[in-house]
Amino acid sequence: MTNIPETGRTPRVRIRLVVLQVLVFSLLLTLGGRLWYMQIRNGQEYAEEASRNRVQQVVQPAVRGSILDARGVPLADNETRLVVSASRTELMKMKDDGKGVLTRLAGVLGLAPKEVMDKVRLCDADTPQPCWNGSPYQPIPVTDEATPKQALQIRERAEDFPGITAEPTAVRRYTAPGGARTAQVLGYLSPVTDQEIEKAKHSDSPFLRSDQVGRSGLERTYDKELRGKAGITRYEVDHLGRVLGEARRDPARPGSNVVTSIDARVQAVAEYELNEAMKAARKEFDRNTKRKYEADSGAVVVMEAKTGRIVAMASLPDYDPNAWVGGISAKDYAKLTGEKSNFPLLNRAIQGQSAPGSIFKVIPTTAAVNAGYRFNGRYDCSSSYSIGDRSFSNFESKGYGMIDLGRALEVSCDTVYYRLAHEEWRKDGGTKPKKNAKDVFYTTARQFGLGKETGIDLPNEVKGRVPDRRWKQDYWEANKDAWCEQGKKNGSYTERIAYENCVSFKDLRAGDSVNYSIGQGDTLVTPIQMATIYAALSNGGTLYTPSVGKAVVSPDGRTVDEIKPKARGKLPVDRKLLEQMGDALAGVATRGTAAWRFGGWPQDKIPMHAKTGTAEVYGKQTTSWFATYTKDYAIVMTIAQGGTGSGASGPAVRNIYDALYGLDKQGNQDLTRALLPQPQTALPKIQPDGTIDAPPVQPYKPGRPSGAVAKPKS
Known part of the structure; x- marks a missing residue:
């Protein structure tokens, strides 16, 4: 057995210690740099994200204002309906992600299970409608047409329907007084889109994901006034989404009423x-x-x-x-927009x-x-x-x-x-x-x-058209290529017209x-x-x-x-x-x-x-x-x-x-x-509690005008 001299081993040990020290120092330097990046360079950003992760908000929709005729008769108002909603947070805690509960709910409501499940899934770029575009912490409406019997079944069998509620809620209604639908004048509502939320983010009237917005007619023109301000309750939640307590509550503020010059x-x-x-x-x-x-x-x-x-x-x-x-x-939707619809919108x-x-x-x-x-x-x-x-x-x-x-x-x-x-x-x-x-x-x-x-x-x-010289010139420049290609001097009537337009429409x-x-x-x-x-x-x-x-x-x-x-x-x-x-x-x-x-x-x-x-x-x-x-x-x-x-x-x-x-x-x-x-000339009076003493409107029949003024007393 040969003994290795002590002096030959020492340099190698020292080299190994130096390499180890360099590695440790590098790791500490990398860790320090990362900590500096997270806590100082991007500290504010991560703090805000952490704050958002801790607080989730639940929205209480504002009651939308009414659209009234000149005498105070509601043309569009709200009615109380039994709305059945599902808490997605509760459903996701279940082993089957709530599929069993939703299947039982579909049976009570007389709907297909897939129809109910589609309504409570979250919207994203790959998910078609129907889907939920709001907060996942918000109760998701499944139907606003529940009968009292259906609502009672859900409440009495609460153990079979965890996370499901059946509550009276204000829903938009177009009243058609006396048969006057006033459809295109009033317009309609539909859910807000992601693009609209982003566009209005920094405005004085930002959108919430639960908002319904006017898409046409008066509902669109006066949307800001009618919409009101939704109530928001903020809850503290842990990283698993469990609610720890209520952080803040802002009550909802109902929308204003729009009085029109329309007489129903x-x-x-x-x-x-x-x-x-x-x-x-x-x-x-x-x-x-x-x-x-x-x-x-x-x-x-x-x-x-x-x-x-x-x-x-x-x-x-x-x-x-x-x-x-x-x-x-x-x-x-197809009936309202299809080629055979004649476009009633x-x-x-x-x-x-x-x-x-x-x-x-x-x-x-x-x-x-x-x-x-x-x-x-x-x-x-x-x-x-x-x-x-x-x-x-x-x-x-x-x-x-x-x-x-x-x-x-x-x-x-x-x-x-x-x-x-x-x-x-x-x-x-x-x-x-x-x-x-x-x-x-x-x-x-x-x-x-x-x-x-x-x-x-x-x-x-739309503007209509005054076909003066300026319009003629602009229209000719926009269409001349197609006319000149199609036109024939001695062709069919359509071809002769195209030829004439090609040559002289600008005049x-x-x-x-x-x-x-x-x-x-x-x-x-x-x-x-x-x-x-x-x-x-x-x-x-x-x-x-x-x-x-x-x-x-x-x-x-x-x-x-x-x-x-x-x-x-x-x-x-x-x-x-x-x-x-x-x-x-x-x-x-x-x-x-x-x-x-x-x-x-x-x-x-x-x-x-x-x-x-x-x-x-x-x-x-x-x-x-x-x-x-x-x-x-x-x-x-x-x-x-x-x-x-x-x-x-x-x-x-x-x-x-x-x-x-x-x-x-x-x-x-x-x-x-x-x-x-x-x-x-006079405006209708709205009481402090929001009620309106509106006169009735009878359906119109020829020879008997609807809702005519009362005969003066002698």
């Missing part, structure tokens, strides 16, 4: 009469298309002439807003745009006078008017000889306006416009408020101007635009911003924020011309194209002014328009593919006026039967 009684009449007019139109034969009219959609607006406030607004087809309460089913009073036909003629009449033509001058109302090899006919090819502009409005003579528009087009240089072309017919339309939104307090209003042609002068061609308007115009003709020329909201009132009724009428412009019409056109429009109702619909009307007591319109639409049947006003109201109705203005819309508009003023067909007025002989 008049709304019921408007909806009924529009529907009846469309049904009647479908029975009439269209000689042009050799089939009955389709009358597939329509709208009517009843507006206060002196304020622009909306008394009634109906759009068909419509829908039941209650379908959205508690979450809409896939089947119902659209509010055609503000989103339906079409050529206006002859109700537009008040605009070229004004344009002609402002261009220097005399209102009482003599103009040839021939049966047709020719430009080159193209002939433009008067309606039904009827001529009236030499007439003035007032008579042209009364009998709706197209050829008078053809001549005036063609002459002005030539003065402006035709297809080669002068540098400072006046284009007075187009400029006047914009002065009347067309080609832009009216500003009504409802979302998604304002003579045919464009004459078609425009009678509200045809590329001109598009909405019913709300035409209602504001006819209201302005009634009130002396002021264009008001139309409004549905009248006041926002606090839940206890103490704070009232009234929404005042706002003027947004004046018609380019002096007093003399207003009077002249007013006389002519009164003549339309007494001896012109609408006279047969206003037989027996008390013209001496309640002067009626009207204009009929029948707009031609390529590939479809004619659109019916009827525009009217008295000293109190303007009413405009339109029915797509419905026929003539006076034929399809006239009777319905007359019936709405009869209900407003309490008139029979002989023109006798009975104020005890009148719904609203004068516009409503």
